[in-house]
Amino acid sequence: xxxxxxxxxxxxxxxxxxxxxxxxxxxxxxxxxxxxxxxxxxxxxxxxxxxxxxxxxxxxxxxxxxxxxxxxxxxxxxxxxxxxxxxxxxxxxxxxxxxxxxxxxxxxxxxxxxxxxxxxxxxxxxxxxxxxxxxxxxxxxxxxxxxxxxxxxxxxxxxxxxxxxxxxxxxxxxxxxxxxxxxxxxxxxxxxxxxxxxxxxxxxxxxxxxxxxxxxxxxxxxxxxxxxxxxxxxxxxxxxxxxxxxxxxxxxxxxxxxxxxxxxxxxxxxxxxxxxxxxxxxxxxxxxxxxxxxxxxxxxxxxxxxxxxxxxxxxxxxxxxxxxxxxxxxxxxxxxxxxxxxxxxxxxxxxxxxxxxxxxxxxxxxxxxxxxxxxxxxxxxxxxxxxxxxxxxxxxxxxxxxxxxxxxxxxxxxxxxxxxxx
Amino acid sequence: xxxxxxxxxxxxxxxxxxxxxxxxxxxxxxxxxxxxxxxxxxxxxxxxxxxxxxxxxxxxxxxxxxxxxxxxxxxxxxxxxxxxxxxxxxxxxxxxxxxxxxxxxxxxxxxxxxxxxxxxxxxxxxxxxxxxxxxxxxxxxxxxxxxxxxxxxxxxxxxxxxxxxxxxxxxxxxxxxxxxxxxxxxxxxxxxxxxxxxxxxxxxxxxxxxxxxxxxxxxxxxxxxxxxxxxxxxxxxxxxxxxxxxxxxxxxxxxxxxxxxxxxxxxxxxxxxxxxxxxxxxxxxx
Numbered sequence: 046x047x048x049x050x051x052x053x054x055x056x057x058x059x060x061x062x063x064x065x066x067x068x069x070x071x072x073x074x075x076x077x078x079x080x081x082x083x084x085x086x087x088x089x090x091x092x093x094x095x096x097x098x099x100x101x102x103x104x105x106x107x108x109x110x111x112x113x114x115x116x117x118x119x120x121x122x123x124x125x126x127x128x129x130x131x132x133x134x135x136x137x138x139x140x141x142x143x144x145x146x147x148x149x150x151x152x153x154x155x156x157x158x159x160x161x162x163x164x165x166x167x168x169x170x171x172x173x174x175x176x177x178x179x180x181x182x183x184x185x186x187x188x189x190x191x192x193x194x195x196x197x198x199x200x201x202x203x204x205x206x207x208x209x210x211x212x213x214x215x216x217x218x219x220x221x222x223x224x225x226x227x228x229x230x231x232x233x234x235x236x237x238x239x240x241x242x243x244x245x246x247x248x249x250x251x252x253x254x255x256x257x258x259x260x261x262x263x264x265x266x267x268x269x270x271x272x273x274x275x276x277x278x279x280x281x282x283x284x285x286x287x288x289x290x291x292x293x294x295x296x297x298x299x300x301x302x303x304x305x306x307x308x309x310x311x312x313x314x315x316x317x318x319x320x321x322x323x324x325x326x327x328x329x330x331x332x333x334x335x336x337x338x339x340x341x342x343x344x345x346x347x348x349x350x351x352x353x354x355x356x357x358x359x360x361x362x363x364x365x366x367x368x369x370x371x372x373x374x375x376x377x378x379x380x381x382x383x384x385x386x387x388x389x390x391x392x393x394x395x396x397x398x399x400x401x402x403x404x405x406x407x408x409x410x411x412x413x414x415x416x417x418x419x420x421x422x423x424x425x426x427x428x429x430x431x432x433x434x435x436x437x438x439x440x441x442x443x444x445x446x447x448x449x450x451x452x453x454x455x456x457x458x459x460x461x462x463x464x465x466x467x
Numbered sequence: 468x469x470x471x472x473x474x475x476x477x478x479x480x481x482x483x484x485x486x487x488x489x490x491x492x493x494x495x496x497x498x499x500x501x502x503x504x505x506x507x508x509x510x511x512x513x514x515x516x517x518x519x520x521x522x523x524x525x526x527x528x529x530x531x532x533x534x535x536x537x538x539x540x541x542x543x544x545x546x547x548x549x550x551x552x553x554x555x556x557x558x559x560x561x562x563x564x565x566x567x568x569x570x571x572x573x574x575x576x577x578x579x580x581x582x583x584x585x586x587x588x589x590x591x592x593x594x595x596x597x598x599x600x601x602x603x604x605x606x607x608x609x610x611x612x613x614x615x616x617x618x619x620x621x622x623x624x625x626x627x628x629x630x631x632x633x634x635x636x637x638x639x640x641x642x643x644x645x646x647x648x649x650x651x652x653x654x655x656x657x658x659x660x661x662x663x664x665x666x667x668x669x670x671x672x673x674x675x676x677x678x679x680x681x682x683x684x685x686x687x688x689x690x691x692x693x694x695x696x697x698x699x700x701x702x703x704x705x706x707x708x709x710x711x712x713x714x715x716x717x718x719x720x721x722x723x724x725x726x727x728x729x730x731x732x733x734x735x736x737x738x739x740x741x742x743x744x745x746x747x748x749x750x751x752x753x
Binding site: 077084156158159165258260407412417 | 570571572573576577578579580595604607608609610611612613628629630631632633634636637638639640641642644645646647648649650681683685686687688739743
């Protein structure tokens with residue numbers, strides 16, 4: 046199995062350190078480190094929050110293709126999908142946590158849980174969802190973890206001891222296979238439970254925005270669906286990229302799996318494009334001033350490149366073109382995946398921030414000249430540094446998880462043999 | 468329920484009396500010679516000239532009457548006569564002074580619309596306080612139930628519960644909510660630190676709070692609350708008191724004899740964004 050190189054782990058670890066320092070700085074100084082205003086109350090951190098929640102839900106739903114819908118030809122990417130789902134969800138929650146005006150009051154969400162708030166429901170969804178994916182990942186890896194615990198020493202033994210939760214794998218081949226089948230069955234059941242949860246997690250995150258009737262750009266039933274489909278895009282794209290870079294190149298079905306992953310990615314991208322075009326055309330045709338103003342700002346405003354280069358170029362055109370012409374090259378498919386993963390960031394920015402540029406009361410934009418009331422926003426340096434820092438932290442944690450966790454199934458013979466000896 | 472003590476009320480009455488008298492002096496005396504000796508305010512003469520009392524006196528009487536009822540039988544509404552509004556921003560400023568609002572927190576901006584092109588330009592103004600909707604879109608979205616509608620219809624924020632997620636800011640169709648970023652007017656200005664006026668306690672909702680310690684309301688959503696702390700002491704909201712054109716009215720809509728009840732019964736009354744079903748309690752006379 047390939048490992049993530051040490052230089053990369055150190056680099057991302059340093060980036061993660063910057064992230065942690067900037068979080069501490071933000072907690073000490075307060076929300077004034079951001080460039081947010083009362084008119085644009087949600088910015089970069091919320092965009093990254095929905096980005097990572099989407100990445101998580103997308104990765105998880107992608108894993109259900111394998112464990113629930115039996116897509117055997119991409120099975121090798123299954124564990125990676127679950128692990129990245131856990132890590133991405135934690136990243137998303139970290140982003141929304143530092144975005145709170147009173148971060149230390151976050152427990153209020155449970156203490157004073159308010160049933161009419163989509164956000165409150167989402168917090169519950171995140172909790173149940175993370176329990177389910179943790180459980181599913183554990184069931185799938187328990188025998189490998191037990192094996193690794195029994196064969197390693199020192200720090201690794203302790204680590205695997207904790208992660209395996211004291212599980213002992215059967216040692217005879219017959220019983221081991223039964224155990225393996227049981228794990229897959231549990232994974233299927235948890236996957237089935239997880240599907241509505243994941244849809245709730247990300248469709249619901251879309252609903253946070255879609256229920257806001259004050260903003261015509263958000264207030265549309267297609268909005269949560271766009272969230273879900275673009276989540277699937279980012280999940281499939283992430284798996285394509287990760288498998289292309291980290292998968293076992295010597296294995297005979299490597300390219301085959303990779304092409305299948307790329308195919309799923311392109312399918313989801315096409316769906317996403319369809320929804321995006323529908324949203325734009327219907328919105329523009331409707332000619333509701335607030336709505337049209339937002340759409341025009343997205344396409345031709347000062348940040349036009351987020352739409353044309355990020356959302357359309359990197360997340361749609363590049364992956365599709367690569368898939369059409371270069372689907373037999375692992376390098377190009379990795380690039381396609383990476384391009385889509387980064388391009389979806391643009392999608393997330395454009396889902397959140399432009400909704401605020403249209404003043405809900407016409408004329409308000411001329412009343413205010415105080416910085417914190419303007420209908421304009423560009424992230425502050427602290428927001429950029431902390432975002433890049435948290436992303437580095439996530440990459441760092443994933444790299445460690447990849448190097449230490451049994452991301453790809455160990456061959457049965459290996460586990461049985463060792464189990465027989467001990 | 469605290470009602471203003473009689474002494475204060477008397478002083479206020481006297482004060483208002485003098486104001487009215489001052490405004491009307493020239494009419495009363497039509498003097499040939501105006502010297503210090505012959506100025507003598509005769510209220511009986513005054514009342515002949517100025518038949519109607521100042522709407523503020525009327526509204527204060529309405530307010531006192533409403534406060535005698537239990538809270539759930541009151542229904543506070545605000546009426547803004549856009550024909551009388553001259554765009555002086557006195558309400559905006561007095562609101563900032565009353566609630567010690569920091570930079571970036573504004574409860575009642577005055578929106579200006581310019582009609583026509585130079586040289587044929589006209590302006591119209593309308594102040595935009597919180598609408599205190601009967602179906603507020605901002606309260607159901609709060610994940611911690613920190614903002615809610617009181618029995619008397621005033622939409623309030625529990626500063627100690629609010630986690631500062633700003634979901635309510637996005638949900639308000641009137642942009643009536645602002646976020647307290649914890650800034651001060653003299654941040655980074657000069658070497659003397661904060662000016663005394665910036666460290667005065669705010670008394671919103673009748674609770675003394677010190678913003679300088681980075682505690683609530685810093686990091687909270689903030690909005691107009693119809694000056695609840697004043698209402699409950701028998702005083703009108705600050706924007707109503709300070710409106711130089713008497714363009715802002717306030718009172719109990721459940722009381723058919725109140726001034727606001729009479730005003731909102733007129734045909735030329737509108738509310739903003741009726742199509743959203745928010746049922747605002749701020750009415751505009753146009």
